[in-house]
Amino acid sequence: xxxxxxxxxxxxxxxxxxxxxxxxxxxxxxxxxxxxxxxxxxxxxxxxxxxxxxxxxxxxxxxxxxxxxxxxxxxxxxxxxxxxxxxxxxxxxxxxxxxxxxxxxxxxxxxxxxxxxxxxxxxxxxxxxxxxxxxxxxxxxxxxxxxxxxxxxxxxxxxxxxxxxxxxxxxxxxxxxxxxxxxxxxxxxxxxxxxxxxxxxxxxxxxxxxxxxxxxxxxxxxxxxxxxxxxxxxxxxxxxxxxxxxxxxxxxxxxxxxxxxxxxxxxxxxxxxxxxxxxxxxxxxxxxxxxxxxxxxxxxxxxxxxxxxxxxxxxxxxxxxxx
Ligand SMILES: Cc1cc2nc3c(=O)[nH]c(=O)nc-3n(C[C@H](O)[C@H](O)[C@H](O)COP(=O)(O)OP(=O)(O)OC[C@H]3O[C@@H](n4cnc5c(N)ncnc54)[C@H](O)[C@@H]3O)c2cc1C
Numbered sequence: 001x002x003x004x005x006x007x008x009x010x011x012x013x014x015x016x017x018x019x020x021x022x023x024x025x026x027x028x029x030x031x032x033x034x035x036x037x038x039x040x041x042x043x044x045x046x047x048x049x050x051x052x053x054x055x056x057x058x059x060x061x062x063x064x065x066x067x068x069x070x071x072x073x074x075x076x077x078x079x080x081x082x083x084x085x086x087x088x089x090x091x092x093x094x095x096x097x098x099x100x101x102x103x104x105x106x107x108x109x110x111x112x113x114x115x116x117x118x119x120x121x122x123x124x125x126x127x128x129x130x131x132x133x134x135x136x137x138x139x140x141x142x143x144x145x146x147x148x149x150x151x152x153x154x155x156x157x158x159x160x161x162x163x164x165x166x167x168x169x170x171x172x173x174x175x176x177x178x179x180x181x182x183x184x185x186x187x188x189x190x191x192x193x194x195x196x197x198x199x200x201x202x203x204x205x206x207x208x209x210x211x212x213x214x215x216x217x218x219x220x221x222x223x224x225x226x227x228x229x230x231x232x233x234x235x236x237x238x239x240x241x242x243x244x245x246x247x248x249x250x251x252x253x254x255x256x257x258x259x260x261x262x263x264x265x266x267x268x269x270x271x272x273x274x275x276x277x278x279x280x281x282x283x284x285x286x287x288x289x290x291x292x293x294x295x296x297x298x299x300x301x302x303x304x305x306x307x308x309x310x311x312x313x314x315x316x317x318x319x320x321x322x323x
Pocket of ligand 1: 013014015016017018019037038039040043044045046047050055056057058059064105106107108142143144145146147
């Protein structure tokens with residue numbers, strides 16, 4: 001049986017922020033003939049997949065959102081994954097993207113047909129396993145960069161298979177896990193890495209690896225103990241809860257014409273950090289200022305026995321951690 005080949009002017013792979021942005025812009029430009037394919041059961045990408053404790057954005061949500069679709073009611077500066085996902089669902093509804101998105105469908109291949117001047121995209125309906133094809137003039141890939149998290153095997157941890165507890169990654173968080181009164185080990189101190197945790201009886205060991213720094217404060221109060229394994233130290237800075245979301249909301253509700261300017265001001269304010277990324281003397285000075293502030297913050301807030309572990313040495317200047 002000859003299968004029908006679908007066609008639209010544009011196909012987008014992925015319904016994360018990138019896919020939604022493309023869809024919204026096409027819609028705004030009046031291009032209606034497009035389709036977004038997403039392999040997960042929901043749009044959202046990163047913010048649908050990641051549900052680990054403490055998962056949130058690490059740039060102010062006012063900026064971590066579309067300039068063309070501002071949200072005046074962010075609840076805090078750095079918002080939780082649930083709030084970001086809800087925002088994305090609103091954007092999808094607002095720009096009528098739900099009906100242009102096919103979920104649980106994975107792009108497995110894409111070939112440029114030079115004769116037809118079209119892409120031929122092969123897809124798999126993950127529910128049925130059925131493959132089909134879709135042609136388009138323009139293929140946009142919004143597949144993200146964190147779709148294939150490292151596994152515990154990748155870590156090459158010796159004898160990890162002898163560990164009797166459950167190991168869980170931050171990216172594949174199991175909502176049924178309870179960490180209450182458990183002994184937990186977190187591997188890693190990246191902001192967006194992976195976490196392993198285990199579900200065991202109260203008195204056995206519990207091991208956690210990965211995205212340590214968001215998870216650690218989120219679970220610290222409920223676990224019996226927590227140990228964080230890190231390859232190298234990194235700078236810990238004070239959480240600047242500035243109330244900007246309140247100011248943005250105020251502008252949005254009362255002086256909407258001012259909201260874009262305020263957001264732009266915020267972008268410029270955050271972008272000033274590039275001054276600390278150069279190799280010249282001024283950048284070195286800027287990094288030194290940040291280092292002094294971070295050092296003072298840790299000294300003021302961390303128990304003395306941990307301070308040495310929490311403050312990097314001269315081998316890791318501020319903004320210069322590479323691994
Ligand atoms: C825990 C975490 C926190 C983060 N915090 C921040 C932050 O605070 N600030 C910041 O700037 N960035 C942050 N990031 C980076 C974040 O990934 C990006 O900001 C942004 O969400 C990327 O959007 P995207 O649409 O490009 O990719 P994703 O969000 O990864 O979306 C890609 C989508 O494509 C789908 N897909 C992939 N391959 C296929 C295929 N073959 N067929 C069909 N569908 C496919 C995936 O299922 C996914 O839904 C964070 C990342 C993580 C993991």
